[in-house]
Amino acid sequence: MYPRLEINITKLKHNVCRLKSILNEENLKMAIVTKAYCAIPEVVEEISNEYVDYIADSRIKNLKKLQSLKLPKILLRIPMISESKEVVKYSDISFNSEIETIYRLNEEAKNINKVHNIVLMVDLGDLREGYFNEEELCNVVDNVLNLKNIKLIGIGTNLTCYGAILPSQENLGGLVKIAKNIEDKHNIKLEFISGGNSSSIYLLQEGKLPKGITNLRLGEAILLGKETAYGNFIEETYHDSFKLYCEIIEIKDKPSMPIGEIGKDAFGKVPHYEDKGIMKRAIVGIGKQDIDIESIFPTDENIQIIGASSDHMILDITNSESIYNIGDILGFVVTSYGGILTACTSNYVEKKVIYNLSTQIQLV
Numbered sequence: 481m482y483p484r485l486e487i488n489i490t491k492l493k494h495n496v497c498r499l500k501s502i503l504n505e506e507n508l509k510m511a512i513v514t515k516a517y518c519a520i521p522e523v524v525e526e527i528s529n530e531y532v533d534y535i536a537d538s539r540i541k542n543l544k545k546l547q548s549l550k551l552p553k554i555l556l557r558i559p560m561i562s563e564s565k566e567v568v569k570y571s572d573i574s575f576n577s578e579i580e581t582i583y584r585l586n587e588e589a590k591n592i593n594k595v596h597n598i599v600l601m602v603d604l605g606d607l608r609e610g611y612f613n614e615e616e617l618c619n620v621v622d623n624v625l626n627l628k629n630i631k632l633i634g635i636g637t638n639l640t641c642y643g644a645i646l647p648s649q650e651n652l653g654g655l656v657k658i659a660k661n662i663e664d665k666h667n668i669k670l671e672f673i674s675g676g677n678s679s680s681i682y683l684l685q686e687g688k689l690p691k692g693i694t695n696l697r698l699g700e701a702i703l704l705g706k707e708t709a710y711g712n713f714i715e716e717t718y719h720d721s722f723k724l725y726c727e728i729i730e731i732k733d734k735p736s737m738p739i740g741e742i743g744k745d746a747f748g749k750v751p752h753y754e755d756k757g758i759m760k761r762a763i764v765g766i767g768k769q770d771i772d773i774e775s776i777f778p779t780d781e782n783i784q785i786i787g788a789s790s791d792h793m794i795l796d797i798t799n800s801e802s803i804y805n806i807g808d809i810l811g812f813v814v815t816s817y818g819g820i821l822t823a824c825t826s827n828y829v830e831k832k833v834i835y836n837l838s839t840q841i842q843l844v
């Protein structure tokens with residue numbers, strides 16, 4: 481069935497192992513973040529076998545699918561009150577920033593006779609989730625420590641997501657300091673100081689990650705072999721673990737400029753076209769409903785993606801050295817996060833797990 485997304489487990493495992501060796505240099509634990517591929521259980525099971533300390537996802541529905549796996553499960557997105565029951569049932573640790581929600585988690589944990597671990601999020605300037613004000617955070621700690629079915633295991637932060645703020649010695653150093661203040665003031669030990677996502681790897685590689693951070697949560701670095709602060713590839717990782725295959729449904733010579741008065745396209749945008757004369761165009765059976773077309777590259781380098789509507793993707797195959805026919809399958813490497821996310825989320829894309837090392841490691 482096409483379109484089909486092939487997920488190369490062997491390559492992903494290699495990347496996990498490679499990243500763990502980078503994290504090991506500073507004794508950091510690793511949470512693998514599974515949300516981009518909807519936590520496909522076979523993938524998570526395979527890649528979490530060795531080296532991995534936690535499994536993390538932003539959605540409780542994804543963690544629910546992984547209950548047979550033994551590793552502690554982290555819910556990354558601060559919970560909705562309406563899902564508190566599922567949160568304490570299917571996750572071992574949740575990230576939080578609202579005391580009302582924590583009270584509810586406490587009640588639900590009490591109902592099932594469990595102690596639920598929480599991490600309080602600190603906003604260091606990226607302005608997504610977390611306490612921005614240290615005094616407010618400290619007051620919350622007081623309240624949390626009184627709850628019988630909640631255990632505060634640490635604090636964490638998230639950067640380079642909404643505000644695109646880079647991790648630095650200063651901001652992450654600040655996180656470690658806040659943790660120390662909490663430990664001293666409340667006479668507790670925080671074992672979990674979470675220093676961010678794939679954008680923190682560059683600090684680690686430069687030996688600048690502040691001491692006191694105990695773990696990182698890695699998604700993209702594993703999936704694409706990329707650190708996300710500057711978008712550099714990480715040495716000795718695979719960058720082509722996700723490949724998309726699509727079937728050609730039409731091939732015709734057509735002008736490069738649409739004919740007639742230009743209005744709005746299927747997504748309400750007024751397009752701009754360059755006149756390249758007559759081109760040989762192919763349509764493949766996939767569209768914007770399934771894939772972020774800016775996130776994929778044809779394996780035939782002489783093919784260009786020229787656009788898509790919800791269910792059709794249009795290619796310029798004029799310069800290809802291959803002869804294509806209707807029904808042929810074209811391959812695309814998924815080169816960025818949005819591509820993995822969209823292809824995995826689309827019900828219309830078949831997911832196939834494969835195990836081999838068909839290409840060389842692309843060293844950069």
Ligand SMILES: *Cc1c(COP(=O)(O)O)cnc(C)c1O
Binds near residue numbers: 515556638677679699
């Ligand atoms: C998505 C997410 C991550 C993983 O980010 P990557 O850039 O893919 O490594 C880590 N932490 C939180 C809170 C997230 O939401």
